[in-house]
Amino acid sequence: MRGEEIAEVVGGELIGSPSSVGSFNFDSRQVKEGDFFVPLKGRRDGHDFVEDAFKKGAVGTFTERELSPPAGKFAVKVDSTLEAFKKVALYKRSLFSGTVVAVTGSVGKSTTKELLFHLFSPFLPSYRNRKSFNNEIGVAYTLSNLPLSASLLIQELGTNSPGEIAYLRDMVKPDVAVITAVEVAHTEGFGSLEKIAQEKLSLTKGVKFAVVPYHLLHLSKAEETITFGREGSVRLSSLSLTPEGTEFTVEAFGKKIPFKTPVPGYSVVNSALIGVAVAHLLGIPLKELPPLLGSFTPPDGRLKVERYGSTVLIDDSYNANPASFKNAISVLSLFNGEKVAVVGQMLELGPYSEEEHRRLASLLEEAGVSLLVAYGEETLHTVNTFKGKKLYFSDRSELLSFFTELPLEGKVILVKGSRGNRLEEVSQIIRERLRS
Numbered sequence: 001m002r003g004e005e006i007a008e009v010v011g012g013e014l015i016g017s018p019s020s021v022g023s024f025n026f027d028s029r030q031v032k033e034g035d036f037f038v039p040l041k042g043r044r045d046g047h048d049f050v051e052d053a054f055k056k057g058a059v060g061t062f063t064e065r066e067l068s069p070p071a072g073k074f075a076v077k078v079d080s081t082l083e084a085f086k087k088v089a090l091y092k093r094s095l096f097s098g099t100v101v102a103v104t105g106s107v108g109k110s111t112t113k114e115l116l117f118h119l120f121s122p123f124l125p126s127y128r129n130r131k132s133f134n135n136e137i138g139v140a141y142t143l144s145n146l147p148l149s150a151s152l153l154i155q156e157l158g159t160n161s162p163g164e165i166a167y168l169r170d171m172v173k174p175d176v177a178v179i180t181a182v183e184v185a186h187t188e189g190f191g192s193l194e195k196i197a198q199e200k201l202s203l204t205k206g207v208k209f210a211v212v213p214y215h216l217l218h219l220s221k222a223e224e225t226i227t228f229g230r231e232g233s234v235r236l237s238s239l240s241l242t243p244e245g246t247e248f249t250v251e252a253f254g255k256k257i258p259f260k261t262p263v264p265g266y267s268v269v270n271s272a273l274i275g276v277a278v279a280h281l282l283g284i285p286l287k288e289l290p291p292l293l294g295s296f297t298p299p300d301g302r303l304k305v306e307r308y309g310s311t312v313l314i315d316d317s318y319n320a321n322p323a324s325f326k327n328a329i330s331v332l333s334l335f336n337g338e339k340v341a342v343v344g345q346m347l348e349l350g351p352y353s354e355e356e357h358r359r360l361a362s363l364l365e366e367a368g369v370s371l372l373v374a375y376g377e378e379t380l381h382t383v384n385t386f387k388g389k390k391l392y393f394s395d396r397s398e399l400l401s402f403f404t405e406l407p408l409e410g411k412v413i414l415v416k417g418s419r420g421n422r423l424e425e426v427s428q429i430i431r432e433r434l435r436s
Contacts, residue, residue, distance in 0.1 A: 003060055003074045003089075009091045010084040015067065016074035019059050022054025024088065024138065024144040033057030038085045039213070040137065040357035046081070082137070086171070089143035093173060098124075098151040101278060102172050104158065104165055104203050106196065107324045109134065111298050112180050112271040113156040118296050119275050123284050126152040132318075134158035139171050142203050146348035152282070159199055160189045160348060166202045176281055177203040177222060178274055179212040191350065213278040226280070228273040236273070241265065243305075243312075243334045252276050252286070259290050265303055265331040267324070268296070301424055303328060308434035311408050312337065315431075316416040317423040320346050322356045326363060328416050335412040341369045341405075342426055344417015345376030356383050362383035374423055375399050396422075403429045 001009075003018020022034030028049035031037055037053035039046025039061060050061050061076045062081040063069075069075045078084040093100075103113050110132050117128045127150040129142040134156040142155055157168045181246075182197045190196045201219040204210040210222030214232030217225055228234040234252040238415055245262040246356065261268050272293055279286055298304055301318030312335055316328045325346065332339055341364050349356055361383045364372060372390040374383045383392045393399040403426050413430060416422045 001036075002358065003076070005058070006078045006088065010062075010076060010078055010087045012062070012076035012078040012084060013073065014070040014074065014076055016060075017072050018074045019072075019391045021060060024085070024141065025053075026065065026085070026141060028053045028056070031056040031058050034059055037061040039063065040085070041081070067217060082140075085144065086123065086136070089140040089171065092146050092148075093143045093171070095148055096150075096153065097148075098148055098153060099176065099282065100153045100155065100174045101176040102174035102203060103154065103156050103178040103179060103180065104200055105178075106183040107327075108180040108270055109156045109158065109268055111267055111302050112178065112274055113154050113268075114299050115208055115268065115271045115275055115293075115296055116154050116278060118177075119279065119292050120152055120282065120284060121287055122292065123420030124151040124289070125149060125280070128154040129156055132156065132158070132235040133234065134168075135164075136168065136171075141170055143171065149245075162195070164201055164206070165199050169203050169205070169207075173209070174193075175208055176278060177207040177210045177212075178278065179203065179210070179216060180270065180274065181213060181323065182216060183321060184349065184356060189348065189350075209281050211274055211281075226277040226359075226383060228270075228277055234273050234277045236269070239266075239269065241330075241334060243248055243336075248272075250276050253280055255286055257286050257290060258291050261293050261296065263296070263298060263303070264305060264334055266327050267303055268277060268293075268298065301427070305331070306431065310337070310410045310435055312352075312412040313427065313430050313434065314412070314414040315424075316414065317344075317421075317427050320344065320416050321349070322346065322352075322359065322419045325360060325416060328414055329360075329363045329367050332369070332412060332414045337410055337412045338371075339369045340368065340371045340373065340406075340411050340413045340418075341367075342373045342413065342415040342423060343375070343379055343382060344423045345378035347378075347418040347420050357381035358385045361387075363406070364388075373399075373402070375417065375423070400425060400429060404433070408434060 007014040021036040023033045025031050026038040031053045036056045062084050063075045067075045114266040159165045205221040207222045210220045210225045213377050214227035214229045226233045237251045238249040240247045247260045250257045303316045306313040358381045375393045383390050415427045
């Protein structure tokens with residue numbers, strides 16, 4: 001887009017010397033030559049970094065303040081930089097003629113989004129959101145930078161409050177709505193599993209196609225719905241879980257498709273079932289999917305199994321809720337060796353929190369965990385219920401210090417907790433020690 005076009009789209013005042021924009025960026029640290037900077041107001045006001053963005057090569061910026069851009073650069077003065085950002089996003093979406101797949105759910109959103117991109121990009125020019133950019137700002141970023149040459153956009157959508165999915169749906173305007181699962185998560189904001197299901201399934205309203213778990217078919221508002229799971233249109237006919245990976249067979253659309261992945265556990269299986277359904281909608285031959293699944297690696301911090309001699313690190317530190325914890329512990333149970341579980345609290349569970357944290361203790365005991373290392377106030381419920389050896393940390397520095405000294409040889413270590421625990425730092429300490 002050129003500066004003049006941006007100003008017209010957002011109804012802003014053009015200041016300076018407009019030029020072509022390479023991409024839009026709201027993080028001044030990530031600005032590249034030719035970018036357009038969007039200063040947003042959060043914990044810090046992005047306007048404080050406009051000068052830095054220009055020095056890093058930005059050619060233009062939105063601004064709510066009076067601003068004289070450097071020579072050869074420009075600004076677009078607006079009432080709200082966020083609203084202007086969204087106007088650019090909606091404008092780019094209106095120009096996009098490809099297929100849009102939106103993915104939401106209580107668990108597995110990022111893994112499913114990445115797997116769909118991995119499966120389909122060999123056949124279609126594809127684009128997907130960066131990292132877990134799944135909220136209002138993340139969607140605006142993705143759509144603003146959407147290449148119009150792409151044939152497929154895969155956008156993950158997240159929520160922690162009622163109405164957010166419908167709002168994001170109206171921004172993305174998906175052709176295909178995918179619901180990965182509905183489980184106990186963010187119940188602090190919703191109050192009940194039923195309300196979570198209604199929020200997630202609101203993605204399907206007004207959408208041509210939906211792919212949903214078979215037991216949620218009655219909540220789909222799409223014109224046509226494909227169901228998946230142990231029952232449904234796309235179903236499992238066999239499943240074998242081992243420490244070395246997972247083998248399973250999918251029955252769908254009159255075919256049986258055998259899959260094999262080096263990733264242990266059910267999470268990638270669930271994503272693969274979705275992949276089969278969406279591939280069918282996109283006209284991609286199902287026989288092409290198994291070898292592609294075999295080369296797929298989950299995003300960092302999502303149940304990544306790392307082997308270092310006799311020691312295994314299962315890094316699932318990115319986030320946590322009861323369903324994803326259950327899956328992670330089932331993977332831990334597949335391995336021989338002394339099992340250590342590093343457990344951070346599950347956040348935003350509201351009235352379910354104590355019960356679900358106590359339930360973790362039973363799952364860890366059944367998996368044969370010999371040492372529980374817990375961090376965060378809510379995990380006291382887990383510690384008080386767990387019958388084996390256990391350690392509790394309320395101080396972050398003490399937790400990290402413990403893992404600089406813990407003997408690692410021969411252990412199988414699961415690291416998992418909600419994002420706010422930042423347990424990826426524990427995984428990194430373990431990783432660096434094992435690599436040295």
